[in-house]
Amino acid sequence: MFLIGFLYADSIKNYKVIKKQIISKEQYYLAIREYKKSQKDYYLAVNINTLETKIIDKKITKDVKSIKDSTLNRVYKVSKIDKNSLTNAGINSAYKKHKDIYYITIDLCPSSKKGYEKRLFESLNKRENSIAIALSAKWAMRHQREFKEILEYKNIDITWINHTYNHYYYPRKKLKNNFLLAKWTDLYKEIIANEKFMLSHSLVPSVFIRFPGLVSDAKLVDKVVDSYSLVPLGSDTWIAKAQKIKDSSIILLHGNLNEKKGIKMFLKEYNKRELNFVKLTEMFKQ
Numbered sequence: 068m069f070l071i072g073f074l075y076a077d078s079i080k081n082y083k084v085i086k087k088q089i090i091s092k093e094q095y096y097l098a099i100r101e102y103k104k105s106q107k108d109y110y111l112a113v114n115i116n117t118l119e120t121k122i123i124d125k126k127i128t129k130d131v132k133s134i135k136d137s138t139l140n141r142v143y144k145v146s147k148i149d150k151n152s153l154t155n156a157g158i159n160s161a162y163k164k165h166k167d168i169y170y171i172t173i174d175l176c177p178s179s180k181k182g183y184e185k186r187l188f189e190s191l192n193k194r195e196n197s198i199a200i201a202l203s204a205k206w207a208m209r210h211q212r213e214f215k216e217i218l219e220y221k222n223i224d225i226t227w228i229n230h231t232y233n234h235y236y237y238p239r240k241k242l243k244n245n246f247l248l249a250k251w252t253d254l255y256k257e258i259i260a261n262e263k264f265m266l267s268h269s270l271v272p273s274v275f276i277r278f279p280g281l282v283s284d285a286k287l288v289d290k291v292v293d294s295y296s297l298v299p300l301g302s303d304t305w306i307a308k309a310q311k312i313k314d315s316s317i318i319l320l321h322g323n324l325n326e327k328k329g330i331k332m333f334l335k336e337y338n339k340r341e342l343n344f345v346k347l348t349e350m351f352k353q
């Protein structure tokens with residue numbers, strides 16, 4: 068898939084970061100990327116009311132005057148509230164709280180471990196669930212069989228969160244100089260190459276980004292929101308840190324075998340309470 072991934076990626080041309088409001092089939096979107104594929108022009112666009120993303124053929128869109136008052140703009144604002152925090156900045160608890168609703172985010176960060184949390188995915192696949200995966204392309208490229216298997220679960224609907232292309236981590240560096248905060252980080256490549264990887268595998272990137280290590284500073288949050296039109300997503304329920312599942316929890320788990328204890332604790336709770344998970348964008352509904 069490494070090679071094939073590159074061949075497909077080549078077929079995405081003129082990929083550009085843009086910010087333009089458009090209308091398509093009576094729905095308003097913010098187009099955040101544009102590109103060419105097989106001679107056709109496309110937008111990657113975010114619905115300004117629902118925050119769902121979509122790939123839209125440019126031909127069926129019209130430019131419109133920018134609408135300032137939208138759910139999307141309000142979410143961008145809220146996602147900056149904790150921007151000075153070194154960890155877990157962004158939307159770090161549900162935007163709106165609802166009873167008996169739970170969100171699950173599974174990080175696939177690069178790992179030398181072979182395999183993935185198959186037991187977790189098989190359990191989630193036993194009933195219909197919407198989950199979110201924070202994907203680093205590096206993990207997928209080094210775990211091609213596992214990645215393919217994840218894409219084949221029939222009952223699992225996946226929202227794809229950008230977890231950056233390389234997800235660099237430096238064991239000897241302090242957090243404030245680590246992950247994306249390392250001086251030499253090429254933020255453009257980390258974000259854009261990961262998006263292209265998703266698109267080349269027919270996955271639609273969502274509006275969300277999860278910072279590697281959940282580490283960021285104010286400058287990074289501003290840049291990701293203002294320049295890339297993405298929404299940083301944190302978590303309020305990191306199971307491995309013994310945080311309990313409650314209404315509207317944004318659960319964080321690792322699916323790369325780096326968090327055995329968390330998965331065990333989660334599965335116990337999941338089976339006992341017969342939890343069901345919904346799309347992240349449900350939290351923005353009125």
Ligand SMILES: [Zn+2]
Pocket residue numbers: 174175176177230234278279280
């Ligand atoms: Zn990670």
